[in-house]
Amino acid sequence: MLVELHIENFAVVERLRLRFHHGLNLLTGETGSGKSIIVDSLGLLFGGRASADFVRSGTDRARISGIFDLPESPAIRALLEESGIALEENELLIEREILANGKSRAFAASRPVTAALLKQISPWLGDIHGQNEQQQLYDATSQRGILDDFAAAQPAKDAVAVIFRAWKDCDRELDEITRREQEQLRLADLWTFQRKEIEALDLKPGEDGELENEKRVLQNVTRLNEHADAAFTALYDAPESALAQARTAQRRVEELVRIDSQLTEVADILKPALIALEEAGRTLRDYLSHLEADPARLETVETRLAAIDKLKRKYGPSIDEILSFLAGVQAKMRTVESASELRAAIEARRKKLAVEYEAAAAKLTAVRKQAAGQLEKRVEHELEALAMAGTTFRVAFSESQWTEDGRDAVVFLVSANKGEEPRELSRVASGGEVSRIALAIKTCVERERPGGTQHLLVFDEVDAGIGGEAAEAVGRRLKELSRGYQVLCVTHQAQIASFADFHYRVEKKESKGRTVATVVELEGPERTKEIGRMLSGQRLTPEALLHAEQLIRAGSLS
Template identity: 40%
Template sequence: MLTLLKIRNIALIDELSVEFGSGLNLLTGETGSGKSIIVDSLAALTGTRVSSDLIKEGESTAQIEGLFSIGVTDRLAAVFEECGIDIDADENELIVRRELSQAGKNRVFVNNQLVTQGVLKQIGAFLVDIHGQGEQASLYDVSSHVAMLDEFAGNAKLLSDVADSYEAWASIRSELASLKKDESEKLQLLDILRFQVDEIKRVSPQSGEDDLLEEEKRRLNNIEKLSSLSEDTYKLLYDNDDSTTSTLERAARKLAELAEFDSAFNEYDEGLRSAQAVIEELAITTRDFRSKLEFSPERLNEIEDRLAELTRLKRKYGESIEAILEHLNSSEQRLQNIETAEFREEELKRELAARSAKYVDAAQKLHDSRVAAGKRFSTAVEIDLKDVALDKAKFEVRVETDQMTFTETGFDRVEFYFSANPGESPKPLAKVASGGEASRLMLILKTVARSNEAQKSAVFDEIDIGIGGRVAEAVGRKLKNLSANQQVLCVTHQPQIASLADRHFVVDKDMIGKSTNVSIRELTSVEQVEEIARMLAGEQITEAARENARTMLAGR
């Protein structure tokens, strides 16, 4: 139940705070007074999209906040858990706040926890149900009929089972369809893949091979320089009287003589001998390296040809040998998949049959529930239509089945049939319901369909369009009965409905200087008489209108 609504800097509203109560809360006011702004603000708390254009001109930010009295049901608790919202099961209040900014930084809070608009939409579905002025048009949309019936039947679990079964069936069907592509296309792909695999395997590239070949190529192209460098290095290290080896040998002898006089030099002897060994080893390595140097034009040609082959593969299949090998593995896997497609196709056909049977089973259970619920729904609607001056109306729910057509919501086509007059057989709703009948029928359908959701607040925005007099009074009585079990907020222009309010609010649009501001206030009993008299008589309120208003209020 909505207990408090606060609005700041929205459209023509500077700041507004209003407390609602249980029962029937009625909002009245002149046409264009701003009642729709309040309804739109309330809709924003259920997760509808909100544009920064709603922010009052001249302001940079705006805020809408609602305080709801709730009972945390298992379903609502599951939504809180799924959305990561911490809430105590014993809590009975929920604060929802939307903050808007001209800079586009719009934020949503639930109990001061920042959430997304999608999360708010999930939670909002448990808080408020808004029926707007143009919603009668949805009656003529046959696709909306099945949703109403499923809501009445409580088919959420069955719908989930059908949707899961459909998804499983559709995935197999899609895979099977891809296998059944045009045969020539499949053969063409086979030829391409086989050519690519053969081409790569013929060259047989090895990981790191190109780097080794490039290094060898550089050696062959610089054979003379390498020979000269290695010869000079060998001579410097070993092959002359002034070589490093000879110098170190002379130094070792001198060091030994020094050690005879000072034993401290003995500890350097091992290091010097080690240096001699390293130098001798390096000298031998450079000598052997030079002896093996041999320029081979044939080998250079082989290397260049091999590198050219690898470069050609890189241009076609990747920038590195690793990428080429990865392409090879991928192509071989695709080849295997295509070549074994016939076996896979038979396997998929068997799987599709099994999943089809599972879908049909789930959809049949949903169908059975809809058929049974349709009878109860029809009876309940016909009974309630009597409450809104449609005593002779007939209402039917027809559930037709096409088991060859699978959808996420089953294989049923649900359509409502209606007749307002005795002697006329029910016909498709879109063909027979007038504007006034549609308003009343929408009220009944919505109230019957959601009869098990007393915790939600029901908001009716000018659902009384196209009716008046006795019919308006009947609609008002229906709203009054509905409000006995759940909170109802209703925007109305009908005095017959307004007179039944448990709490009556009037919405005014005032000029303050050059600025227009929308306000709302709860009426006292005296003010309520004046407001209903205005609704009856117009601007010139007569004493007769006031007396009529008092009579209407006394009879509620």
């Protein structure tokens, strides 16, 4: 919904601030007064092409800003967040600045953006239907969306979308498997070499420490033999050895205990000491008996340690880390071996989802085609009331590539003349006709949808070439449409203006020797006078005022 529009130095507008409301907002004024300037300015906020011709003569730039109350929509929030734009209570400020040299700048929430982004945002801001606008009604995707709204097809679309997204997930998974396979195939030879190199050594945790100790022993046999023999002699083998003296001490203590039992504790202490000395002596004797130089074994140990050190330099500073690296390589190779099984499983799931998609898409197509027939009849009926009797309206279907919205390409075809083959709307209809066709379609859709969105709909030249009953019919449909939308309409017809909830008059005045367009919101007698002027022209008659009062009264009851 458009809350406020501010225009500065744009065409004949010097400075203008307008507040708009829910319901039917009508702009009237004499021909050439500048009514379409409002529509043109909105077109720029929606990402339209800027031109130096828009800049008021004698000024260096034109500025347009609009405050929009956006609907609750995860899609628009995601789009804005991607561009670093934050909403404040669902309100969004859109701005365009056009320089006198034709260059322009765009802003959203005071952040610089591109006009292309404004075009992306515009579907959530509103739709403009007029001769000078690139109509969303011309867009095939928008046409399909209109048909889906009329058909209440959202449940069927949701079912298709869920399956489609799962199907696309399979594609992404298969792509990832292919990418990994290519990477793994490139590395497979390396992994095989690494695995074989590590497995060939048959490493045992802690082995390197044991080998280092054995190496030290084998390198120092002579010194070890010398020190071990000296220790054995001093402890066990010499006449005055520690063991011999300990035994002598034990005998003396035993004699003492026979006389004085208080020394029993000393005797008890000496017993395990003697046992320890004997055990140490035997151990040294056994050690000496096995201690001998073994150059071949030393070479074997040094060779294995060198091989282990080589692996440490490549795969980790310890045997534990080397074995961990081996486990990782083995896991990667298992992944390579299991990739074909995983691929087969995903392809099977993808094939199943494709069958499910075909079924769900077919149901959605059936819903659309059934609704299309009804929409064709209702739009033609509406167009007959809008002075376009004999117009043929058709909804054409063709099959497109799979999307989460189904596989249907939908195009609205129109023939405004009997006997003419219906063709695409953009090729056969004038601006005024397009506005009335849009009005007819929107009216049909709105009748099928409970509640309203307060989405902005702008109609320019919707009353071109009509009058009388046809104009009244247009007014009634705009009024009906405004119950679910915010409608902004430029009109020359009193019959249409009488249905307004909010009525604005656009007029040109002279100020300081220059023409300036102004906009005034009309109420009460002023509104009656304006509609009377539209009925009678410049000379306002009592009859015209009476007729205007009758029209306003009738419009307020609609």
